[in-house]
Amino acid sequence: IMSGGLLLYLKPRRSKSTIIYEYSFPSISNMLSSWCQYEALKYVSFPAATLFKSFKLAPVMAMGKMLGNKEYPQYDYVVALFIGLGITMFMSGSEDLEFGYDVHGEKASAAWTGVMLLGFFLFFDSFTSQWQSRMFQRHRDLSMIELMFATSAFSTVLSFITLVHSKELGPALSFVVQHSEIHLHFFLFSICSTIGQLFIFYTIKNFGAVVFAIIMTTRVLLSIALSCILYGHEVGSTGFLGLMVVMGAVCYRIKRKAEGKQLIRWQGIGDEKAMELVQEWHEHADM
Template sequence: MNKVTDHWLGSFTLNILAYSTLLLPLYLLVAYVKNHPNLVHKFKFLACCIRSCILGAEEVEDTRLKSVEEGTTPISPVEEKPSSSAAIAIKLVWCVIGLQVSYLTWGVIQERIMTREYEGETFTNSQFLVFVNRILALFVAGGLLMFRPQKSPQAPLYQFSFTSISNTLSSWCQYEALKFVSFPTLVLSKTCKSIPVMLMGKIISNKTYPYYEYAFALILSLGVSLFVLESETEGESGARETTFAGVIIIIGYLGFDSFTSNWQSEIYKQYKVSSVQMMYGVNLFSSLLTIISLVQRNVLFSSLYFLISHTEFALHCLILSICSAVGQLFIFYTIQEFGPFIFTIIMTLRQAFSILLSCIIYQHYIGVQGIVGIVVVFGAIGFRMYCNKYINVKN
């Protein structure tokens, strides 16, 4: 361990302790209510709150469907008009533009905030950036639920807290990593998510994977290793220590992010919530967790003062939050309309464009070994997409 890593671990521990002041009482309350189910009937004025937060909503019977089944209400078949090729193409182009613009802009602004100064001062509080992202996404999701009512989710509200913790920590790690490694290194490392996702899927859902997934993971690790090792400055121990700290943080990011996707998948399957409801539940807890951490660590007001004192920083935070919220909406819409395969292709292009854009704007140097690593990574991604498309279809 070095001083840089020790400092990051200390900050990480403080965040966990701050989160526990909210989550520990919540889970004790959940356990108590589940062991005393009569509380719902005893305290009728709290029944709605207890059920939605801890026990989950009751199944709501569709009376119209019931009357149809009983033959008391006629129902006319609704024919869905197939979309024309032009309409489908317009939707696809809209999704591609929306995802590329929102996340490319988000990446550029993220790197600007974490690696450059504002009037001679550097902003270092990653937790505050996570907070401003989550609070805006919360309002966007809440607004959509208000103006476009959906079926009440069956999931207890506290279930969203698990994925919220991992989502908040993964975002925090992502910002922290930029203090120690270059943005291209961070982006390329994200392509290794398949490895921890596979491991976490095995632990959480006991999933099995085809042989080519393991080959993909190995090739991907090789490509990223070539890139990261090439980016480390030889002969400078300080640079090596910084790179090591960055790698540790990236591993933390990949671990938390893989748990997030797997736990969300379980909630989708078990409780049939919509993507907007998921977005609202996760961002609700994330906003609470981050603001509690900021208050307990006594950095909320100093971060707000920095925000007010630096107009450019405030503008960048606003753009960052808007891009994050809009990007989430485009992710949900793209997967719903075109499926995960097309979404993967679009986001793979985004990663390549992010590296290119970062190198142009912030003048990152990439040598021959780094270029070879990038080619290996995206070649492995292409191999995986080919296998997902054709091998699975044949089987």
């Protein structure tokens, strides 16, 4: 509804070359990535899940090679390697990753399930960004608002079909009716989500990807710190060192990307750069 309202208000040019089924692919992958992301929180801590998302550089590069035959600078591969090393150190120092069994013969740790779900999240999320970039490359008349609306519309329809098929539509509606206070939560969530995406687009278009990457990296650190303080997540010395390795690798990549470029770009980029905008958005937005 929110993206539809924006479409009517902003009235961007309509794409005449896109085929409607093309929007379904990023919609499905986006739904699957969201499910994996939230389901993983049942098995791993929020700091671990947040830091794990920093590794999305590797699957994004792999998917870019597969779908778009893209080339990446050598330092990206080195950064991805160090991020993976840092995440491994953090997970081993903060999560129970043992495969042992308790006295009842059940697995003592389910953290590996969370790791697997986060891996699927990275896969589906990287596919979403690369497919959308591919759409912008193939359809030069496609606007960001139209893509946002079409993807959201497909997600709404597919979510409805899923609820009906799984027989969860009735219980879901019953829950919404019985708990009227959730209406405000839904409304605020939709407003914040839509406005947040617009701010992301605006930041990348007007200030550049480097500034956006710095903001998102700072957000990761603050999110992990607040989660540890508020919910008592314990991070050992190995985990802390792993966190520093990941943040150091991310900051090094930001520095390399900023070389020879103006840090803050006050003049926005045009729609012809929409493919680059989507790439940067997916690379950092869920960190």
